[in-house]
Amino acid sequence: MTDTRIDAQTAAAPVYTVPQERKIVTAIPGPKSQELQARRSKVVSSGVSSALPVYIERANGAILVDVDGNQFIDFGAGIGVTTIGHTEQRVVAAAADQLQDVIHTLFTITPYEEYVRVAELLAEHTPGNWEKKSVLVNSGAEAVENGVKIARKHTGRRAVAVLDHAYHGRTNLTMAMNYKAMPYATGFGPLAGDVYHAPSSYPYRDGLSGADAAARTIGYLEKVIGASDLACLVVEPIQGEGGFMVPADGFLPTLQTWCTENGVVMIADEIQSGMARTGRYYASEHFGWEPDLVLSAKGIAGGLPLAAVTGRAEIMDASQPGGLGGTFGGNPVACAAAIAVFESIDEHDLLAEGRRIEATFRAGLERLAARYDIIGEIRGKGAMIAIELVQPGTGQSTKAPNAEAVTAIVAFAAQHGVLFLSAGTYGNVLRFLPSLAVSDALIEDGLRVLDDAFASLG
Ligand SMILES: *Cc1c(COP(=O)(O)O)cnc(C)c1O
Numbered sequence: 001m002t003d004t005r006i007d008a009q010t011a012a013a014p015v016y017t018v019p020q021e022r023k024i025v026t027a028i029p030g031p032k033s034q035e036l037q038a039r040r041s042k043v044v045s046s047g048v049s050s051a052l053p054v055y056i057e058r059a060n061g062a063i064l065v066d067v068d069g070n071q072f073i074d075f076g077a078g079i080g081v082t083t084i085g086h087t088e089q090r091v092v093a094a095a096a097d098q099l100q101d102v103i104h105t106l107f108t109i110t111p112y113e114e115y116v117r118v119a120e121l122l123a124e125h126t127p128g129n130w131e132k133k134s135v136l137v138n139s140g141a142e143a144v145e146n147g148v149k150i151a152r153k154h155t156g157r158r159a160v161a162v163l164d165h166a167y168h169g170r171t172n173l174t175m176a177m178n179y180k181a182m183p184y185a186t187g188f189g190p191l192a193g194d195v196y197h198a199p200s201s202y203p204y205r206d207g208l209s210g211a212d213a214a215a216r217t218i219g220y221l222e223k224v225i226g227a228s229d230l231a232c233l234v235v236e237p238i239q240g241e242g243g244f245m246v247p248a249d250g251f252l253p254t255l256q257t258w259c260t261e262n263g264v265v266m267i268a269d270e271i272q273s274g275m276a277r278t279g280r281y282y283a284s285e286h287f288g289w290e291p292d293l294v295l296s297a298k299g300i301a302g303g304l305p306l307a308a309v310t311g312r313a314e315i316m317d318a319s320q321p322g323g324l325g326g327t328f329g330g331n332p333v334a335c336a337a338a339i340a341v342f343e344s345i346d347e348h349d350l351l352a353e354g355r356r357i358e359a360t361f362r363a364g365l366e367r368l369a370a371r372y373d374i375i376g377e378i379r380g381k382g383a384m385i386a387i388e389l390v391q392p393g394t395g396q397s398t399k400a401p402n403a404e405a406v407t408a409i410v411a412f413a414a415q416h417g418v419l420f421l422s423a424g425t426y427g428n429v430l431r432f433l434p435s436l437a438v439s440d441a442l443i444e445d446g447l448r449v450l451d452d453a454f455a456s457l458g
Contacts, residue, residue, distance in 0.1 A: 014348075015089060018060035020442060022417035023071040029054045030068025051076075051421065052414050059086035062438040064419065072414075073446050076421040077435045080240075080272050080384070083299035083341075084350060085437030090340040091302035098336035105332070107136075108325045114335035121342045122310040125281045127268075128290040133316035134308050136330030140271040140297035141169025143307040144234065146324060147293050148173060150309060151232035151265035154318035159225045161233045163200035163217070165242030165425050168234065168269060177234065179242060179425060196225050200239070201247035204377045204388060205399065210250030217251075218258050227262035232293075237283040240272035243424035244386035244431055246379050252289040259292070265315060267293040271307070272384070275299035276345045276436065279354030279382030286381055302341045306334035353436040354382030360440045361385045361432060364447035372454045374402055383438075386423065386431040401426035405457055412453040418446045 029037065029052075036055045054066040062085065064072040077083060084091070098114070107115050115136060123132040135150075137143055148160055160177065162168065168177040170184060176191035178184045185191060198220040199206075201213035208216065221230060237252060239245040259266040268291035273283035277299055284291055293311030300306050305328075309316070344350065362378060365387055369375040376390040376399055389402040406422045409430060413420045423431040434443070 014061065014085065014437060016061045016063075017087070018058060018063050018065055018071070020061050020063055020437075020439060021071065022063075022073045022442075022445065023069075024415075024417045025070055026068045028052075028070065028415050030066065030070060032067040036067065051410075052419060054414075061085045062435050062442055070417065072417050072419045073434075073438070073442050074419050075432045075434045075438075075446060076419050077433050078303065079298065079421070080277055080433045081298045082303050082435050083275055083277055083383070084302055084344050084348075085435045086303070088302055088340075088344060088437070090344045091304075091337045094336040094340035095302075095304065095333050098333045102332050104328075106327060107330050108322075112332055112335075114332050114339065115330040118306075118308070118330070118335045118338045119310075121339065122294075122296065122308055125342065126294040126296075126310045127282050127284050128312070131313040132310055133313045134310040135316070135324045136335070137307045137309070137326055138305050138328050138331075139169070140269075140295070140307050141171040141174045142326070142329075143271065143295040143297050143309050144168045144174050144177065144269060145171060147234065147267045147269075147295055147309045148232060149324070150293065150311075150315060150318055151267065153320075153323070154265060154315045155231045155263060157229055157231040159194045159196060159230045161196045161198050161221055161225060161230060163198055163235055163239075165200050165202065165239050165245060166197075166234070166236060166269075167239070167241035196221075198224075198233075200242075200245065201251040202245045203248045204245075204379070208248060210248035210252075211254060213248055214251050214254035214258070217255060221258075221264075227264060230262070230264045232265040232267050233259055234267045234269055235291075236269045236271075236273060237287060237289060238273045238278065238381060238384060241423055243388060243426075243429035244380045244384060246381065247287065249287070252284065252287045256289055256291065265292045267291060267295065267311075269295050271295055271297040272433075273381075275341065276350050276354060277382060277433070278380075278384050279351055279358060281345075281351070283381060283384070300341060301334045301337040304331075304334040304337045306331070306338055350436045356440070357383045357434060357436065357438060357443065358385060360443045361447075364444065368447070368451060368454060374405055374454075374457075380432075383432070383434050383436055386429050388424065389428045389430065401428035403427035406430050408457060409450065409453040412456055413446075413449050416449045416452070418449045420446075420450070 297307035
């Protein structure tokens, strides 16, 4: 049943069903969005928040269209999920075909080829040249939970280590693994035990070389936990919610070497940074890091819910049969979409698009940084770029975080049809996670709005 898929994929250039431009035709949020917001507030838990309460009716490429007809340039991509573009044609065709064939059987009852194919593609594309196996689940947090389960079973050890500024999810175990209590864990305890927070590498604020930062982290692991009790060290190669911190060179491979020497499973949480987000398939590759296990989620299936733990076969086989799985894990439609995502990345050389996006963004952001001294640092890789804002005049001396400016810029941009996301432990990071479909023209347009936003801060 691949015929329609092949038709869709042979189109030479992407065909967009929504013009790739921003357009604001009402106040933001518009009247229809306000009506929906009123309905929502009666029936949707207020524990679920929305960064920008405009209700989206259509999305295509790099553009969101709301119910009032406003068009936004999307520099969030659903937090790095629609990496290859909204409603990407190959994903749409593959999912539509699969819906006709089989929607669900449960792989642990009667299996199907699509699950196996996704595992093959993951084995091929994740870092490390060794025999690999995978388990497919529904969400990033579930991938983290399974990675920890597998590492504990494999090592027979209890403790889990994470890094400062980490974000790993909202389930019971993962909220204990996050750095920030507020809003993720406050009041939701008791939290899972045996989770330890070790120092990270945050070059802008700690000024440490990779070797020195790794020595500090290892010192903590040895003193506070003891290697013989440590099952796994879970690390985002580029921290996402924490603020797109790019670790100093050598930090990650040094930690991997220490883990290998001490029988600790080192797990790359590539949920935000993986799947072609950074100009490589997995961000670990930028740092010469070959993790024991790799977690994929967000961008893997073009917007459908799918996540995976992939890694060394001998570790992945530690679980007893029946120990891993779940009702919806590796759903056939999500798997068909994921296969289309891998094919699209290769066919359209989307890794090169990530590098193009980085070059365009960096050049534009450097021009802004020359004029606005509250831009403390520009950092990131590929289509995962951020600026960290500091208080005026304090610059390199105190680096006092400037969350107010980020909030004001995000609000200004939304009014002008550009969706920016904030991030950062101190809320002072503006992050850009566009889809790889974003053109240079759209990036330049977004940067003009960003320039106006900075100017409006006065
Ligand atoms: C989003 C995210 C998660 C959690 O994924 P969910 O699908 O929201 O459960 C875990 N780790 C990182 C790095 C993430 O960005």
